[in-house]
Amino acid sequence: MRTVFNRGDEEIPDDAAINEVVGWDSLNHVSLMIELEGRGCTIDLDLIGELTSYVKIKDYLEQAGVSVA
Amino acid sequence: MTDAIPRPTDREWEDIHSVELSFGACWENCDSYCCKTNHELQNLRLMKKESAGMVFMEGEYAFLERTNRLQEGFAETARHHAFRFDGDKTLHFVTAVCDLGGMCSNPDWRPLICKFYPYLPHVDPATREIDGFIAGSALDQYWADLGYEHPCWLLREKGDLVQSALRTAQPFLQHPYFIFYLGAATLFMDRVQRTLRREHPELLEGDPRVFFAKWELLYLSGALVDRAEFTRELATFHRSVTDRIGEFVL
Numbered sequence: 001m002r003t004v005f006n007r008g009d010e011e012i013p014d015d016a017a018i019n020e021v022v023g024w025d026s027l028n029h030v031s032l033m034i035e036l037e038g039r040g041c042t043i044d045l046d047l048i049g050e051l052t053s054y055v056k057i058k059d060y061l062e063q064a065g066v067s068v069a
Numbered sequence: 070m071t072d073a074i075p076r077p078t079d080r081e082w083e084d085i086h087s088v089e090l091s092f093g094a095c096w097e098n099c100d101s102y103c104c105k106t107n108h109e110l111q112n113l114r115l116m117k118k119e120s121a122g123m124v125f126m127e128g129e130y131a132f133l134e135r136t137n138r139l140q141e142g143f144a145e146t147a148r149h150h151a152f153r154f155d156g157d158k159t160l161h162f163v164t165a166v167c168d169l170g171g172m173c174s175n176p177d178w179r180p181l182i183c184k185f186y187p188y189l190p191h192v193d194p195a196t197r198e199i200d201g202f203i204a205g206s207a208l209d210q211y212w213a214d215l216g217y218e219h220p221c222w223l224l225r226e227k228g229d230l231v232q233s234a235l236r237t238a239q240p241f242l243q244h245p246y247f248i249f250y251l252g253a254a255t256l257f258m259d260r261v262q263r264t265l266r267r268e269h270p271e272l273l274e275g276d277p278r279v280f281f282a283k284w285e286l287l288y289l290s291g292a293l294v295d296r297a298e299f300t301r302e303l304a305t306f307h308r309s310v311t312d313r314i315g316e317f318v319l
Contacts, residue, residue, distance in 0.1 A: 018115060019117040019120075022145070025117065025146065025166055026115040026116045026117070026122075026285075026289055027148065027164065027289065029115055029289075030115075030289045030290055030291075033290075045283075045286045045287065045290060045292070046286070048115075048286050048289075048290060049114045049115065049282065049285070049286050052114060052115070
């Protein structure tokens, strides 16, 4: 997320969500999903609309068993 | 070999921006529909509801930036995009998010996409005349299909007047740069619409909230534009401009 949004750790709090963090807009959200796919996640179209917060993404990655540093 | 025609000058940008395209307080009739994406029937999950996405020809953004005429917030959210086509050619455009909700910080210099709304003109490269108009927003192409009247009061009540006013801009849209970028927008919007109608016709027959939620995902993910086909169309259109007017800087 830091890379896609070009933000530091402190700018992406645990309660971060789309359109609430500078850089996390709709276009960058899709870029983030593409980045996750590139790291082994399966992201279908509906999931793009669901994974709209840091917590949701973190939970999804944990359930999927994907480790993303 | 002659030099390519340079990008429009500041004077040319000022000319096109000076065309009178103001139609009173139209926003009072629609709660600034075109400046937000919060319409009750648009169940969008990713686009910011109290905001609007801006698209600029890169030359326009650069002009507004260097002359300190950008609206508040544009510089912070601006993103430069480059789309390669026909080998070594690149279409440059800029997107930004407008959070002003209809309260422009610099109304005289609001983006052309806002001034032209609810339409975008298309200029025929052969005649250099405006030969048609497309919807001013990608979101606006389906209201009739969905069985709802267009939320833009200006389009509903004064659409012909707006198109007449836009035609007065024709003398200032002669530069191949303008013709090409407006044509590229037309090709893009047309392709989005055609793909949606061909591959997801069932969406247009159901609940608009479901339609817009799905459309948003399809649109943002790029699923509505076949990149290879769009690239070919863009190259063909580019050649039609250069054949008639000459090479120009993109």
